Amino acid sequence: MDGGEKSDLICAWALEEGFDRAGVAVLDRSEHEEAFERWLERGEHGEMSYLEKRRDVRLDPRLILDGARSAVCVALHYHPLRDSVESEGDLWPRVARYARGSDYHGVMERRLEALAERICAAFPGTGTRLYVDTGPVLERELAARAGIGVAGKNTNLLHPESGSWFLLGELFTTLELRPDPPISDLCGSCTRCLEECPTGAFPEPYRLDSNRCISYWTIEHRGPIPSHVRSSIGDWVFGCDVCQEVCPVNPGRDLWPEGEFHLPKRRADLDLASLLSLERERYVEIFRGTAMKRAKLEGLKRNAAVAMGNRGDKRYLPALSQALCDADPTVRGHAAWALGRIGNEAAVEVLESALGDEEHPVTRGEITASLQVLRDVGGQKQNQAQADLPTRVD
Ligand code: SF4
Ligand code: SF4
Numbered sequence: 001m002d003g004g005e006k007s008d009l010i011c012a013w014a015l016e017e018g019f020d021r022a023g024v025a026v027l028d029r030s031e032h033e034e035a036f037e038r039w040l041e042r043g044e045h046g047e048m049s050y051l052e053k054r055r056d057v058r059l060d061p062r063l064i065l066d067g068a069r070s071a072v073c074v075a076l077h078y079h080p081l082r083d084s085v086e087s088e089g090d091l092w093p094r095v096a097r098y099a100r101g102s103d104y105h106g107v108m109e110r111r112l113e114a115l116a117e118r119i120c121a122a123f124p125g126t127g128t129r130l131y132v133d134t135g136p137v138l139e140r141e142l143a144a145r146a147g148i149g150v151a152g153k154n155t156n157l158l159h160p161e162s163g164s165w166f167l168l169g170e171l172f173t174t175l176e177l178r179p180d181p182p183i184s185d186l187c188g189s190c191t192r193c194l195e196e197c198p199t200g201a202f203p204e205p206y207r208l209d210s211n212r213c214i215s216y217w218t219i220e221h222r223g224p225i226p227s228h229v230r231s232s233i234g235d236w237v238f239g240c241d242v243c244q245e246v247c248p249v250n251p252g253r254d255l256w257p258e259g260e261f262h263l264p265k266r267r268a269d270l271d272l273a274s275l276l277s278l279e280r281e282r283y284v285e286i287f288r289g290t291a292m293k294r295a296k297l298e299g300l301k302r303n304a305a306v307a308m309g310n311r312g313d314k315r316y317l318p319a320l321s322q323a324l325c326d327a328d329p330t331v332r333g334h335a336a337w338a339l340g341r342i343g344n345e346a347a348v349e350v351l352e353s354a355l356g357d358e359e360h361p362v363t364r365g366e367i368t369a370s371l372q373v374l375r376d377v378g379g380q381k382q383n384q385a386q387a388d389l390p391t392r393v394d
Contacts, residue, residue, distance in 0.1 A: 002178075003175075003176050003177050003178040004178040006123070006175060006177055006178075007024045007177040007178040007179075007180070009122075010022075010024075010072055010115070010119060010175075010177065011023065011024065011072070013115055013118050013119075014072060014074050014111075014115055017111040017112075017114050017115050017118075018076070018111050019074040019075060019076055019108075019111060019169075020075050020076055020077045020162065020166065021074065021075040021148055021159070021162070021166075022072060022073065022074045022075075022146075022148075023072075023073050023143075023146030023147040023148050023180035024070050024071070024072055024073070024146055024177045024178060024179050024180050025070065025071045025073055025142045025143070025145035025146035025179055025180075026070060026145065026179040027061045027062045027068055027069060027070060027071060027172075028061075028062070029059060029060045029062075030058075030059045030060070030061075030138055030141055031141070032138065032141055033059050035207075036058075036059065036138070039207070040052055042209075043211070044203075044207075044208070044209040044210055044211065045210055046210040046211050046216050046220065046221065047220065047221060047222075048210065048216075048220055053136070054136035055136075057136040058136040058137065058138055059138070061137060061138075061142060061172070064129055064135070064136070064137070064172050065127055065128070065129045065172045065173075065174065066127060066174075067127055067174040068127070068129075068172045068173070068174060069173065069174055069175060069176045069177070070172075070173055070175055070176065070177040070179070071142055071146065071170045071171065071172050071173070072115070072146075072170070072171040072173065072177070073139075073142055073143040073145075073146035073148050073168065073169070073170050074108070074111075074112065074115075074148075074168070074169045074170070074171070075143070075148050075149070075159070075162070075166040075167065075168060076104065076107070076108055076111075076166055076167045076169070077162055077165055077166050078097060078098045078101075078104065078165055078166065078167055078261040079097055079163075079165030089268070089269075089270075089271050090235075090271050090272050090311075091237060091270055091271050091272050091275060091304075092263055092268070092270075094235050094236050094237050094238075094307060095236075095237055095238045095239065095292070096215065096236075096238060096239025096240060096241050097165065097241055097261075098165075098167060098239070098261065098291065099238055099239055099290065099291040099292050100261065100262070100263040100267075101260050101261035101262050101263060101264065101290070102260040102261065102289055102290060103289050103290050103291045103293070104132065104133075104167045104260075104261070104291060105132045105133060105134065105291070106289065107260050107261075108132040108167060108169040109130065109132050109169075111169075112130040112132065112169050112170075112171050113130065115171055116128040116130060116171055119171075119173060119175070123175060126173055126174055126175055127173065127174040128171055128172065128173050128174075129171075129172045130169065130170065130171045130172070131169065131170050131172075132167075132168075132169040132170075133167075133168070133169075137170060139168045139169075139170060140155075140156075140157050140168065142170060143157055143168050143170075144157060144182060144183075145179065145182060146179065146180050147180035147181055147182050147183055148168070149164070149166075149183060150182065150183040150184065150185060150186055151206060152164065152186065152187055152193070152247065152249070153187050153190070153191065153193055153194060153202070153205035153206055154193035154194075154197075154202070154208075154243040154244070154247065155202075155206060155207070155208045156243070156244060156247075158186045158187070158247070158249045159183065159249075160183070160186060160249070163244070163247065163249045163250035164244050164247060164249065164250060165244065165250065186249050187205075190248060191205070192246045192247065192248065193242075193243040193244075193246055193247055196242055196243065196246040197242060197243050198214065198232060198234055198240075198242055199212045199213065199214060199232045199233075200212060201213040201214075202243075212232075213240070214232075214233050214234070214236045214239070214240035214242075215239045215240050217229055217233060218233065218236055218237065218238050218239060218240070218295065218299075218303045219238060219239055219294055219295050219299075220294075221299075222296075222299065223330055224302075224330050224333060224334070224362065225302065225306060225334070227337065227369075230306050230309070230310070230334075230337065231310060233303075233306055233307070233310065234307070234310050235307040235308075235310050235311050236303075236307065237272070237275070237300065237303045237304055237307050238292050238295055238300065238303065266285075266286055267286050267287075267290075270286070272304045272307055272308055272316065272319070273308075273315075273316060273318075273319035275300060275301065275304045276301050276304040276305060276308070276319050276320070276322075276323050276331075276335070277319060277322060277323065278297065278300075278301065280297060283297045283300075298328045298330055298331055301323070301326065301328070301331045301334075302328075302330050302331055302334045305320060305323060305331065305334035305335045305337070305338045306334055306337075306338065308320060308338045308342070309334075309337055309338025309339075309340075309341040309342060310341070311342075312341060312342045313342065314342060314344070316338070316342065317339070317342065317343065317344070317346065317347060320335045320338050320339050320342075320347075321335075321339065321346075321347070321350040323335035324336060324339075324350060324351070324354040324367075325354075329360040329362060329363045330363075332354070332358070332360070332363045332366075333360075333362060333363040333365075333366035333367075334366070336351060336354070336363065336366040336367040336369075336370045337366055337369070337370055339351060339370055339374075340369065340370025340371070340373040340374055341373075343370070343374050344374075347374060348371060348374050348375070351367050351370055351371050351374070352371065354367055355367045355368065355371070
């Protein structure tokens with residue numbers, strides 16, 4: 001069997017194992033080495049320091065496995081277009097679509113393992129190594145080489161039939177396989193993602209500054225979100241889909257999504273207020289096996305408080321007031337910030353009482369700042385009311 005026949009066979013097996021597309025990439029040094037190094041130098045990876053590590057392997061995928069010759073790249077669709085549950089409630093529409101169901105890592109790893117077993121059984125002595133988003137791999141570049149998609153200006157891979165709603169995985173192998181042809185550019189003169197990104201996270205096409213990306217702040221960042229960033233996050237709670245939602249390559253794609261990526265009933269009832277008050281035991285129970293666990297309970301509560309503050313809905317005042325007693329100082333601080341955004345006289349009372357009990361210096365600072373905001377607003381209103389009083393005319 002020659003390399004072309006092996007490629008065809010293995011890609012057909014990948015589809016049988018449940019992937020939506022598969023292609024083969026030849027292993028060569030990255031063509032984007034200079035751009036990647038400059039991106040790191042500018043610090044546009046934020047606090048994701050793992051991207052600085054194992055740079056030799058990341059830039060040369062031949063080092064991933066002794067004798068590695070080819071990578072079988074796979075794509076799995078996740079866009080749940082037909083799940084009506086997901087359009088309900090105040091939380092789930094603001095969770096990135098890929099994260100609403102099961103954790104894709106486990107789903108894809110199991111399928112890649114099954115694919116590796118088939119390859120090793122058919123071609124004894126073959127070496128394999130698989131990755132799903134976790135290894136030192138420039139996976140979008142590799143997948144583009146395998147014809148899985150082509151880079152869009154929003155830095156996602158685009159495919160003419162399935163848009164960008166898909167996840168990537170790779171199986172490195174010592175087999176010499178025939179590479180697939182790359183796909184040509186799909187963006188043309190379009191710049192919608194660059195214009196519509198709520199935080200202006202693209203300094204130029206094909207370049208993302210993580211420090212300005214909602215996905216970075218809501219998923220990767222630990223601890224307090226800088227106060228100047230919070231309002232730009234809007235009401236996204238985990239990730240952000242805007243630069244995909246606006247992409248004209250995406251709409252109208254009638255994909256049949258993976259069952260695993262649907263929002264299960266045990267999480268569907270969760271809303272912002274109940275997320276903010278979630279107990280750890282319940283969190284473990286309902287978020288087990290999901291990608292959302294990456295943000296951890298404290299991160300999800302922090303994000304819920306920011307979303308509530310940015311929505312400015314007074315319905316959230318009781319939940320935010322209660323969160324001033326949360327065990328985590330970051331959650332308490334962000335609840336205080338949100339109360340400062342939407343609060344009223346009752347919120348001032350709650351914040352004043354919380355300040356009396358608060359010992360954490362950063363959280364005290366948050367409460368004090370919010371009280372200042374509310375008093376300033378109250379003062380302005382009072383001044384305005386006085387200015388509006390009718391003047392007596394004798
Ligand atoms: Fe901008 Fe959201 Fe895309 Fe990040 S995920 S680049 S914030 S549109
Ligand atoms: Fe390309 Fe336009 Fe899609 Fe951006 S929105 S990735 S520019 S096609």
